[in-house]
Amino acid sequence: MTVRRIVSNLAADKVSDVRDFYAQLFDLEVAMDQGWIVTLTSGETSPAQLSIASEGGSGTPVPDLSIEVDDVDAVLARAQALKHEIAYPMTDEPWGVRRFFLRDPTGKLINVMSRTR
16 A cells, blocks of 8 residues: 555635635645635645654654744744734754744644754
8 A cells, every 4th residue: 555645634614714824824826725624735745654753852842743944034024924823933953944834714724844964
């Protein structure tokens, strides 16, 4: 058996608000829109990955989602321009990532990160 994909499903009363949050912040495209469910994609193939944690590192809570980007500073600037509250400030972590946390419209804690090594 081969896992081809793992999809995070976020429950939302206002699907369009959450769609707009992720599409605007991460330049994601709508791959499917049924009204009650929207699938966003970066257009690139990503490996399936599932992380299980007792904490989020550096004493932070475990984030609901981690999104790796090529330029975390640009995403932080975009998040601030869009007036999203930053839940954990930009930090260079000792395990080789640069990251910050914010919450999406459903309250999910999002870890936005880039590798530094």
